[in-house]
Amino acid sequence: MMLDSIHHVAIICSDYPTSKAFYTDVLGLSVMAETYREQRDSYKLDLALPDGSQIELFSFPNPPKRVNNPEAQGLRHLAFAVQCVKSAATELQCHGIEVEDIRVDELTGKRYTFFKDPDGLPLELYEQGIQ
Numbered sequence: 001m002m003l004d005s006i007h008h009v010a011i012i013c014s015d016y017p018t019s020k021a022f023y024t025d026v027l028g029l030s031v032m033a034e035t036y037r038e039q040r041d042s043y044k045l046d047l048a049l050p051d052g053s054q055i056e057l058f059s060f061p062n063p064p065k066r067v068n069n070p071e072a073q074g075l076r077h078l079a080f081a082v083q084c085v086k087s088a089a090t091e092l093q094c095h096g097i098e099v100e101d102i103r104v105d106e107l108t109g110k111r112y113t114f115f116k117d118p119d120g121l122p123l124e125l126y127e128q129g130i131q
Contacts, residue, residue, distance in 0.1 A: 008046075008054035009078055011121065016043050016059035018118045023047055023057060026095045027080075049080075077114065079124035085111040088125045 013019035023029050029047035032054065036043055045057040082088040089099045092115055100114045111127040 006053055008056050010056040010058060011117075012058045012060060012063050013117075014063065014119050016045075016057075019057055019059075020045055022118050023055065026092065026097065029055060077122035077124050079112075079126045081128040082125050083128060085113055085125050085127040089113050089115075 011019075023045075024031060024047070029049060032046040032048050034043065034045050041061050043057075043059045047055040047057060049055070085102055089102060092099050097115055102111050102113045104111055105126075112124055114122055114124050117123055
Protein backbone atom coordinates (compact mmCIF):
# COMPACT_ATOMS: atom_id res chain seq x y z
CA MET A 1 0.00 0.00 0.00
CA MET A 2 1.17 3.51 -0.77
CA LEU A 3 -0.53 6.42 0.99
CA ASP A 4 -0.50 9.70 -0.91
CA SER A 5 -1.54 12.25 1.71
CA ILE A 6 -3.95 12.99 4.53
CA HIS A 7 -7.37 13.62 2.98
CA HIS A 8 -9.22 14.93 6.03
CA VAL A 9 -9.37 15.16 9.79
CA ALA A 10 -12.76 14.81 11.50
CA ILE A 11 -13.64 16.88 14.58
CA ILE A 12 -16.77 16.64 16.74
CA CYS A 13 -17.61 19.96 18.38
CA SER A 14 -19.83 20.85 21.32
CA ASP A 15 -21.18 24.17 19.95
CA TYR A 16 -21.58 24.10 16.17
CA PRO A 17 -22.04 27.86 15.47
CA THR A 18 -19.04 28.76 17.66
CA SER A 19 -16.77 26.14 16.09
CA LYS A 20 -17.94 26.96 12.58
CA ALA A 21 -17.05 30.63 13.15
CA PHE A 22 -13.67 29.68 14.61
CA TYR A 23 -12.62 27.44 11.73
CA THR A 24 -13.97 29.73 8.99
CA ASP A 25 -13.68 33.30 10.31
CA VAL A 26 -10.59 32.94 12.52
CA LEU A 27 -8.59 30.21 10.75
CA GLY A 28 -9.89 31.17 7.31
CA LEU A 29 -10.85 27.71 6.05
CA SER A 30 -13.18 27.60 3.05
CA VAL A 31 -16.59 25.96 3.28
CA MET A 32 -16.93 23.21 0.67
CA ALA A 33 -20.29 21.87 1.84
CA GLU A 34 -22.60 22.12 4.83
CA THR A 35 -25.13 19.36 5.43
CA TYR A 36 -27.78 19.01 8.11
CA ARG A 37 -28.55 15.35 8.76
CA GLU A 38 -32.05 15.40 10.27
CA GLN A 39 -32.09 11.74 11.33
CA ARG A 40 -28.98 12.39 13.47
CA ASP A 41 -29.80 16.00 14.44
CA SER A 42 -26.25 16.65 13.24
CA TYR A 43 -24.37 19.05 11.01
CA LYS A 44 -21.41 18.06 8.84
CA LEU A 45 -19.30 20.94 7.61
CA ASP A 46 -16.62 20.19 5.01
CA LEU A 47 -13.79 22.72 5.17
CA ALA A 48 -10.85 23.06 2.76
CA LEU A 49 -7.26 24.11 3.27
CA PRO A 50 -5.30 25.60 0.36
CA ASP A 51 -3.37 22.36 -0.25
CA GLY A 52 -6.58 20.38 -0.78
CA SER A 53 -6.68 18.69 2.62
CA GLN A 54 -9.93 18.97 4.54
CA ILE A 55 -11.44 19.19 7.99
CA GLU A 56 -14.85 17.64 8.61
CA LEU A 57 -16.59 19.44 11.47
CA PHE A 58 -19.44 17.46 13.03
CA SER A 59 -22.05 18.34 15.63
CA PHE A 60 -23.98 15.73 17.58
CA PRO A 61 -26.44 16.16 20.44
CA ASN A 62 -24.60 15.76 23.76
CA PRO A 63 -21.31 14.25 22.57
CA PRO A 64 -19.30 12.73 25.44
CA LYS A 65 -16.33 14.76 26.64
CA ARG A 66 -12.84 13.55 25.74
CA VAL A 67 -10.44 12.83 28.57
CA ASN A 68 -8.19 15.87 28.85
CA ASN A 69 -4.67 14.57 29.11
CA PRO A 70 -2.07 15.74 26.59
CA GLU A 71 -0.14 12.49 26.85
CA ALA A 72 -3.18 10.18 26.64
CA GLN A 73 -3.28 7.54 23.92
CA GLY A 74 -4.76 8.70 20.64
CA LEU A 75 -4.46 11.77 18.43
CA ARG A 76 -2.24 14.28 20.20
CA HIS A 77 -2.84 17.43 18.13
CA LEU A 78 -3.50 18.76 14.63
CA ALA A 79 -0.73 20.89 13.10
CA PHE A 80 -1.20 23.54 10.41
CA ALA A 81 1.76 24.58 8.24
CA VAL A 82 2.28 28.34 8.00
CA GLN A 83 4.93 30.54 6.41
CA CYS A 84 5.53 32.58 9.59
CA VAL A 85 4.52 31.36 13.03
CA LYS A 86 4.91 34.78 14.63
CA SER A 87 2.54 36.56 12.25
CA ALA A 88 -0.02 33.71 12.42
CA ALA A 89 0.14 33.73 16.23
CA THR A 90 -0.32 37.51 16.28
CA GLU A 91 -3.39 37.20 14.06
CA LEU A 92 -4.90 34.60 16.42
CA GLN A 93 -4.21 36.87 19.40
CA CYS A 94 -6.02 39.71 17.61
CA HIS A 95 -9.08 37.41 17.65
CA GLY A 96 -8.67 36.96 21.42
CA ILE A 97 -7.20 33.48 21.15
CA GLU A 98 -4.53 32.53 23.67
CA VAL A 99 -1.35 31.28 22.02
CA GLU A 100 1.56 29.60 23.80
CA ASP A 101 5.08 30.99 23.54
CA ILE A 102 6.80 30.22 20.25
CA ARG A 103 9.32 27.41 20.57
CA VAL A 104 11.92 25.86 18.26
CA ASP A 105 11.74 22.15 17.37
CA GLU A 106 15.06 20.74 18.57
CA LEU A 107 15.10 18.17 15.77
CA THR A 108 14.17 20.35 12.78
CA GLY A 109 15.06 23.88 13.92
CA LYS A 110 11.57 25.06 12.85
CA ARG A 111 9.43 27.36 14.99
CA TYR A 112 6.05 26.25 16.33
CA THR A 113 3.38 27.09 18.87
CA PHE A 114 0.10 25.73 20.18
CA PHE A 115 -3.39 27.15 20.64
CA LYS A 116 -6.84 25.61 21.19
CA ASP A 117 -10.12 25.50 19.34
CA PRO A 118 -13.39 26.40 21.14
CA ASP A 119 -13.59 22.87 22.63
CA GLY A 120 -10.01 22.92 23.88
CA LEU A 121 -8.63 20.68 21.12
CA PRO A 122 -4.89 21.28 20.76
CA LEU A 123 -3.90 22.87 17.46
CA GLU A 124 -0.37 23.70 16.32
CA LEU A 125 1.13 26.24 13.97
CA TYR A 126 4.30 24.82 12.40
CA GLU A 127 6.55 27.10 10.39
CA GLN A 128 7.41 25.97 6.88
CA GLY A 129 8.81 29.31 5.68
CA ILE A 130 12.20 30.85 6.29
CA GLN A 131 12.87 31.87 9.89
